[in-house]
Amino acid sequence: MDTSRMGEHTRCVRAGERLDRAVGGVTTPIHTAAAYMAAADVEGAYRYPRYGNIPTQEAPAEKIAALEGAQAALVTASGMAAISAALLSVLGAGDHVVLQADLYGGTHRFLLAELTRLGIGFTLVPEADPARLEAAVTPRTRAVYVETPSNPLLRVVDLEGVAAMAQRRGLVSMVDNTFASPINQKPLALGIDLSLHSGTKYLNGHSDLNCGAVAGSRALLAPVRERAVNFGGTLNTYDCFLLERGMKTLALRMAKHNDNAMAVAQFLAARPGVAAVHYPGLPGHPGHDIARRQMRGFGGMLSFTLACPPAAAREFVDGLELALEAVSLGGVETLVCFPAVTSHAKMSRQDRLAVGVTDTLVRLSVGCEDAADIIADLGRALDAAGIA
Ligand SMILES: Cc1ncc(COP(=O)(O)O)c(C=O)c1O
Incomplete structure (x- = not known):
């Protein structure tokens, strides 16, 4: 057809x-x-x-x-x-x-x-x-x-x-x-x-x-x-x-990923313990204007830098219940990882830091669960790790 x-x-x-x-x-x-x-x-x-x-x-x-x-x-x-x-x-x-x-x-x-x-x-x-x-x-x-x-x-x-x-x-x-x-x-x-x-x-x-x-x-x-x-x-x-x-469900899923990631990005951006949120849908993102021009949705991926020692960032990820710590992305389930020890682990520390992948950079693949549940999970784990 x-x-x-x-x-x-x-x-x-x-x-x-x-x-x-x-x-x-x-x-x-x-x-x-x-x-x-x-x-x-x-x-x-x-x-x-x-x-x-x-x-x-x-x-x-x-x-x-x-x-x-x-x-x-x-x-x-x-x-x-x-x-x-x-x-x-x-x-x-x-x-x-x-x-x-x-x-x-x-x-x-x-x-x-x-x-x-x-x-x-x-x-x-x-x-x-x-x-x-x-x-x-x-x-x-x-x-x-x-x-x-x-x-x-x-x-x-x-x-x-x-x-x-x-x-x-x-x-x-x-x-x-x-x-x-x-x-x-x-x-x-x-x-x-x-x-x-x-x-x-x-x-x-x-x-x-x-x-x-x-x-x-x-x-x-x-x-x-x-x-x-x-x-x-x-x-x-x-x-x-x-x-x-x-x-067959790609367009349906992407609409939910786009909505969920925007809600999560806004939540994280309002937390003082989060030093930076990297999401092209946020107006403060350096690529926001270009993204608005060339994208029809901003996607389900975001990353954020925690303003805390690496051990507290580790505690935060360990405290997540809904988000699963795993490599890969783009699935219906929310996944979280530290790029420094996953996707960029084989890079030298110098190369990694040069491209901005620090030890407290957390990557989130926001899934298709309810946004409120993802946000509650993140909030609970940040609080438990003592990150404001
Ligand atoms: C942006 C991007 N491109 C390419 C790849 C490689 O894909 P694959 O693992 O399916 O070979 C990945 C894997 O994580 C990726 O994130």
């Missing part, structure tokens, strides 16, 4: 589906075969799971493309599979990429460990904006990569400005759109070439699956797909089923 003129909730529910016509089932069946007898309905390729072209794999990819406003999308075995395939679709030995400095720790690790080994240069730009990113462009630069809002400090980058700069300088522009989700932010409409996701997070939304996605034009997706197929990074059929099912 063509859902392109339909609303976002409809696209979440119906776009990309491959209904089970054989028995009249109203969902996409899990095709378990790893060998297919005929290629008649596949353009120029046999169906094979690693190629990512069996119907259970095509369904979530098409749904993501429909939500990103992209010609095509690919689902991958993890967010890092999406990020690595996208970067290596453009970059080869001797090339260079410009990136924003405050990135998800795993992406940072990939740059240090893999790009360096492959002879690909990179420059990390602190306080990234289009002008600072452009200043780092060299004759060998092929791509510009940003993450907005960023993990874990929720920094906001002007995507329209980055896209315009990339077009002027002949670069492929990429954004990690994980924190926003395609409901809150549509990078391709702002001129960005590739939108990337850890689908482990909001796309799936239930903390029971590791996956990723890349969306963009057919022309740019082709080499991304080739990398993912050659490196074996496509997503298996069972997880594709879970991902497609999870995404």
Whole structure:
């Protein structure tokens, strides 16, 4: 069914589906075969799971493309599979990429460990904006990569400005759109070439699956797909089923995440023991104006810095009952973590502090529970830890 003129909730529910016509089932069946007898309905390729072209794999990819406003999308075995395939679709030995400095720790690790080994240069730009990113462009630069809002400090980058700069300088522009989700932010409409996701997070939304996605034009997706197929990074059929099912409620979930996170951010901002709240929905956030322009909701992620010794911050997190201390984010349950010892643990202390990840920075993935319950939990734990 063509859902392109339909609303976002409809696209979440119906776009990309491959209904089970054989028995009249109203969902996409899990095709378990790893060998297919005929290629008649596949353009120029046999169906094979690693190629990512069996119907259970095509369904979530098409749904993501429909939500990103992209010609095509690919689902991958993890967010890092999406990020690595996208970067290596453009970059080869001797090339260079410009990136924003405050990135998800795993992406940072990939740059240090893999790009360096492959002879690909990179420059990390602190306080990234289009002008600072452009200043780092060299004759060998092929791509510009940003993450907005960023993990874990929720920094906001002007995507329209980055896209315009990339077009002027002949670069492929990429954004990690994980924190926003395609409901809150549509990078391709702002001129960005590739939108990337850890689908482990909001796309799936239930903390029971590791996956990723890349969306963009057919022309740019082709080499991304080739990398993912050659490196074996496509997503298996069972997880594709879970991902497609999870995404049916993406727009519904994001509306609740947006409302809950705003209420929690306002509550925390009013507590004297909270030195700073990093949430783009707060008017005082340095990226608020850009976020208002390029996002349709501010998302469910926030972080905050506690004005207390690390031991008291630890006591606060230990005192939480509803919020679960865990890595990852974007699920229906509220999760809390210390980025210094989780997402950014592999960074040197110096690099970590340089990007603003201090020992009392707490990251909160605000879930879909009742906002009043989340706030009561936070308030109780702050009080118990003696944090005003
Ligand atoms: C913003 C962001 N991008 C990418 C990733 C990597 O995704 P995955 O763990 O699915 O490989 C993560 C994981 O936490 C993330 O938070």
